[in-house]
Amino acid sequence: xxKVTQAQTEISVVEKxxxxxxxxxxxxxxxxxxxxxxxxxxxxxxxxxxxxxxxxQNEISGRYSWNFQKxxxxxxxxxxxxxxxxxxxxxxxxxxxxxxxxxxLTFGKGTKLSVIP
Amino acid sequence: xxxxxxxxxxxxxxxxxxxxxxxxxxxxxxxTMFWYRQFPxxxxxxxxTSNEGSKATYxxxxxxxxxxINHASLTLSTLTVTSAHPEDSSFYICSARGRILAGVxxxxxxxxxxxxxx
Numbered sequence: 001x002x003k004v005t006q007a008q009t010e011i012s013v014v015e016k017x018x019x020x021x022x023x024x025x026x027x028x029x030x031x032x033x034x035x036x037x038x039x040x041x042x043x044x045x046x047x048x049x050x051x052x053x054x055x056x057q058n059e060i061s062g063r064y065s066w067n068f069q070k071x072x073x074x075x076x077x078x079x080x081x082x083x084x085x086x087x088x089x090x091x092x093x094x095x096x097x098x099x100x101x102x103x104x105l106t107f108g109k110g111t112k113l114s115v116i117p
Numbered sequence: 118x119x120x121x122x123x124x125x126x127x128x129x130x131x132x133x134x135x136x137x138x139x140x141x142x143x144x145x146x147x148x149t150m151f152w153y154r155q156f157p158x159x160x161x162x163x164x165x166t167s168n169e170g171s172k173a174t175y176x177x178x179x180x181x182x183x184x185x186i187n188h189a190s191l192t193l194s195t196l197t198v199t200s201a202h203p204e205d206s207s208f209y210i211c212s213a214r215g216r217i218l219a220g221v222x223x224x225x226x227x228x229x230x231x232x233x234x235x
Contacts, residue, residue, distance in 0.1 A: 037226075042228075043208055043228070043229045043231065044226075044228040044229060045210065045226045045229075047225075047226070091160065091161070103149065103151075103214055103224060104151060104163050104166060105151070105153075105161070105163070105212070106163075107160045107161045107162075108160065109159070109160045110160050
């Protein structure tokens, strides 16, 4: 069975601070995908990143960066110089790439980020 | 880019009525569609997976007779909540997976449908 744990339920930061959202996953698959999604109050999921389990390179996209550590089964997300518009619920998700249930996403419980001006 | 639409975006209905939610892939053919449900302040939970032309596969605990899923074409899947009750009030989100470019398969989420049952 797959499992995604986001231990931080809610985080509040002051604008311009950096913040890291943690994600730890469990899977028996050797190949899998990891995702981060942003869900603003409107409810629509906004895709942020997909990472293949073979690719452990960290990635940076503007103020966003992701740290994939296969050895610790973690895929953490950092927002640098946070802004009020970053306030949302962020979900980490996992999917297998083969077999029954492939490409079904297992979501973590989400971390609600509040950026205070 | 590829887009997935859902209709309606929100619906309010009386208890006991049935509600149909449509999920469409607008510029690609979705061989697989997933339906998720999200209760307030909770995570998304997979309800069922449907492949075009075949019966949906439901997750444990999801009543197939209550949540009817039809995936009759490569661009349309529907979820019908039959005899809806207040406890069915939730945010329903579909996801469509298909080939958007030669050799490239991607998956996209719809904007969601908020169902409120009075």
